[in-house]
Every structure is written in structure tokens, then in C-alpha cells.
Amino acid sequence: xxxxxxxxxxxxxxxxxxLGMTELGKVYGRTARQFAVEAVQxxxxxxxxxxxxxxxxxVSTGISPGYGIDLQGDLGLTDLGLLSSVQGxxxxxxxxxxxxxxxxxxxxxxxxxxxxxxxxxxEKTATSAAYRAAGSLPxxxxxxxxxxxxxxxxxxxxxxxxxxxxAYGTTQDQFGAIAVAQREWATMNPLAQFRxxxxxxxxxxSRWIAEPFHLFDCCLVSNGGIAVIVTSAERAADxxxxxxxxxxxxQSHPGRSGRRNDDFGLVTGAAQSxxxxxxxxxTTLDEIDVVELYDCYTYTALVSLEDYGFCAKGExxxxxxxxxxxxxxxKLKVNTGGGQLSSYYMWGMTPLSEAIIQARGQAGERxxxxxxxxxxxxxxxxxxxxxxxxxxxx
Amino acid sequence: MPLFPVHRDPATAAFFDGTARGEFLLxxxxxxxxxxxxxxxxxxxxxxxxxxxxxxxSVVSWAVVPGRGERTEPTVVAIVQLDEGxxxxxxxVDVDPHGDLADxxxxxxxxxxxxxxxxxxxxxxxxxx
Numbered sequence: 001x002x003x004x005x006x007x008x009x010x011x012x013x014x015x016x017x018x019l020g021m022t023e024l025g026k027v028y029g030r031t032a033r034q035f036a037v038e039a040v041q042x043x044x045x046x047x048x049x050x051x052x053x054x055x056x057x058x059v060s061t062g063i064s065p066g067y068g069i070d071l072q073g074d075l076g077l078t079d080l081g082l083l084s085s086v087q088g089x090x091x092x093x094x095x096x097x098x099x100x101x102x103x104x105x106x107x108x109x110x111x112x113x114x115x116x117x118x119x120x121x122x123e124k125t126a127t128s129a130a131y132r133a134a135g136s137l138p139x140x141x142x143x144x145x146x147x148x149x150x151x152x153x154x155x156x157x158x159x160x161x162x163x164x165x166x167a168y169g170t171t172q173d174q175f176g177a178i179a180v181a182q183r184e185w186a187t188m189n190p191l192a193q194f195r196x197x198x199x200x201x202x203x204x205x206s207r208w209i210a211e212p213f214h215l216f217d218c219c220l221v222s223n224g225g226i227a228v229i230v231t232s233a234e235r236a237a238d239x240x241x242x243x244x245x246x247x248x249x250x251q252s253h254p255g256r257s258g259r260r261n262d263d264f265g266l267v268t269g270a271a272q273s274x275x276x277x278x279x280x281x282x283t284t285l286d287e288i289d290v291v292e293l294y295d296c297y298t299y300t301a302l303v304s305l306e307d308y309g310f311c312a313k314g315e316x317x318x319x320x321x322x323x324x325x326x327x328x329x330x331k332l333k334v335n336t337g338g339g340q341l342s343s344y345y346m347w348g349m350t351p352l353s354e355a356i357i358q359a360r361g362q363a364g365e366r367x368x369x370x371x372x373x374x375x376x377x378x379x380x381x382x383x384x385x386x387x388x389x390x391x392x393x394x
Numbered sequence: 395m396p397l398f399p400v401h402r403d404p405a406t407a408a409f410f411d412g413t414a415r416g417e418f419l420l421x422x423x424x425x426x427x428x429x430x431x432x433x434x435x436x437x438x439x440x441x442x443x444x445x446x447x448x449x450x451x452s453v454v455s456w457a458v459v460p461g462r463g464e465r466t467e468p469t470v471v472a473i474v475q476l477d478e479g480x481x482x483x484x485x486x487v488d489v490d491p492h493g494d495l496a497d498x499x500x501x502x503x504x505x506x507x508x509x510x511x512x513x514x515x516x517x518x519x520x521x522x523x
Contacts (some may be wrong), residue, residue, distance in 0.1 A: 139401070140403045140405055141433050147397045147400050149459050149471055155471060158457035159473055160455075163455040166455065211459075211460075213457075258483065259430075259431035261454075
């Protein structure tokens, strides 16, 4: 036994007591700020508390400038003991739960709302234009990359995925297996934007976004907001919902420059944040019942499965394409709401929200039988930022 | 073909002085001989200098961006490992977008990024020979 697994080691002793989700997807005529306010109000109501009971607020947005810590005023919150903006891109949601838990454990505050919202989609504008329109042309060194047409996450992740394919023999059929399996989950998720089944043939026939990525390798774009309420496990037990404990967490920010040969595309920070989270939670991978991964691309889900250790490095392709492994009838319950590929793209709030729903046993038709331990993974930047949570229902 | 005109700033000025001469400048540590990426702030340490690279390298990874808008042809983009070691994220020209480009030997060419007087020459990479 190492020191970190002895009884003297830190235990979070916090829980997620509330989940608030606005209408998600092609929802027009509302701003990110409005989504954020509604999400917090819904999360408080879900927990069975008043908005005024919140004494800590962590905010984050997507590509919309949207709002900042001035959201406090929109929510009418006074005398907060914690207020900050958090930005770790796709790892933000897991980070916010971590910082909220630390603040509660230290006695700073009792009840923290963590909120994320965005409004990239505009009516009568193509979905694909939403993220393109967000950025102006780069300058300095980045202009050299940009003028080479390496401008979007699609292209950067495509380069990462191709490197994985070259190194390990990963194939597009294997990426497609993830898209097909997650769509099968999404058919049972009333919140999902894509609910019609997808075949491997349809996956291959979908247009190129940045080869080797087809359209169905890539996440959706969505408007909306999601918030969670974090409080002490003790207090959560007195509130309205089944307690979803925060058992452990980890982060990893590898800091690879991309300026010389490194593990770009081959290994992600999940290889570090995962073991850290499991260790804090005093659990092991074989005790994890449900896995909610950040899946901005099929490839991201695949490489994350490798890095968490669900299969050996380089064997992710064979693993995900093994009959009976993924999907609702599969051995490993991964991205049970359809993930960002098929349900909704709320950055790190997508895997976190589905994790909470499953852990509580509130997933309806898609509810998995065993849901005592749920692993949540966030991935931000171009594989630059990782956050992991282990949630539980003991 | 460069997608948009690129202009120098203080950090990139020396690199573009090089591309104007047809040189791909890397940084080198004179004490160790180590080659460093072009983005290295050479002015920050006395032992660093700018040295032209051979301009040759190999394709580490590539992706194909479909044509869009005025650009109807697909762009082949790549990570090239220069023979000196550093990586460079770039466009490949004169290659088959449907081909297997793994480990392809490539060489830098320099193209104007725009028609303007201040539009810098930028490197693209083409197959050797």
C-alpha cells in the first residue's frame, strides 16, 4: 500500500446534488447568458434548493464570449464565498467539479454551482460555419500554420488520428464502429440531436470533413447550457436526488509543443489523469461500471480508452471493433447517451451530465444495470488538457 | 497555395528574412549543437543562433481538407519532420491527396502568401526530386 491509499489520505466527501439542462441543440433566439441562468436555476430546482442557497459559483463558456463572473448578478446571488471563471476547454467541466469539491472540503463554501453554456449556432447559418466564424485569422507563427490551411480542430485532430493509424494500424472501420455504437445509444436518448440508427456504410458514405475524418467522426454543434450543484456528501443526502458522490479526480496537461517528435496523436493526458483519479477514489478500472468519455471525434474516444487502460496502447482499434464490446448490448458501457457525436455538444458537460443521469439511475430506456462507479473524462485543446472524475453511489 | 497573406511580426521577422532568401531557418544551440524549432526565441540566449536547414524532411502525418468556397481543390496538410529533427506543420503540394504519404521524402519550396509588397514568402513542401 502506498501512502495515498491509507486512511489518512484525502477523501473528497462531496457530491453532485443537482443537474440542470436547458433545451439543447438547434435552439435559437437565446443567448449563452440566458442558457446559463436557466441551467443554474434548473440545477438548483433539481437539487431541491433555492438559487439563493448557492454560495459559490464557477462559470465557463464555449466559443461565445457570452458571460463571465458577472453571471452572479443575473442570478441575483449575493455574498458569495467563491466566484471564478474556469477555462480548460474540454476539460473544464471536470475541473469545475474538482475546484468546487476542494472549496467545499476546505470549508470555504457549502454549495457551488458550476455552469457552462454556449450559443455558436445561428439561425439560417450552416452548422459547419459556427466554429469557423468564431476565429479571426491568426497572426505571428500561427499565421504560418493557418495559411497552410491548418486552421481548425478538425484538421489538427485529423493529423493526430492519422498518426495513430500509421503507428498502430488503426482503421476507419474501427473509428466507424464507435460512431455506430454511440448512435445506437442515442436512439434511446430523448435529448439526443441524432436519434436515427447509423450503419457503417452510412458512416463511410458521409462527406469528408478533414480526411481521415468523415462527418460522422466529428461531434455535433449545439446551443444550450448545463449546470451542476456540488455540495458535501452529507448535505446531498438530505436533498432531492440520489446522491452522486465525487470519489476521485485527476488532471493532466502534457504541454507538448508539437515542435519536435513526441507522442502527439499516440498518447493523451488521460494516461496520467486517469490513474490519479482512480487512486484518489480507491478504486480500479475493473470496478468502473460506466464510462463517459469526451468524444469530440471518434478517434478521441478510441485513444482515451487506450490511455485509461481499458485496452493496451495501440489496440484501441481492435478493442472498439470487437463484436459485443460497445453499444447498448456491449460489454463496456461507453458514452451511453450517444456522446458528443450523437447527443449534444456541451463540451465537458456532455459526458458529465450523462454520468450523473446514469449514476442516479434516471436514464430510462438506456439505463445501464450496474452504475455504482462512473468514470468521466474531459479533453481540451488538441489533446492538451485532461480531467477525470470518478463518481459513485455508495 | 497559401490560404491568406501572412505578415511579419517581431517574433517572425528573422524567419521571413530567411524565406525571402529561399532559406528555412532553424535555431541551433552552439554549445550542444542541438537543432531547435524555428519558433525558438534566438535573441533570448547568447548561445543560440539561426542556421539554414537543409529544407528536407519526411512526412509524419497528413490530412486532406476538402475544397471550400473559392478554393475548390483539396489541401493536403502535414506534419513534416525536418532532417535536423524539428517538426513543421505545413501544406504539401504536388502530391496525390488519395495516396499513401507516410514517410514521404519532401523538400521546402517558398511561395508568396499574397500579391502585396508586405505579403511574406511562406514554405510549403513538395516531394523530393
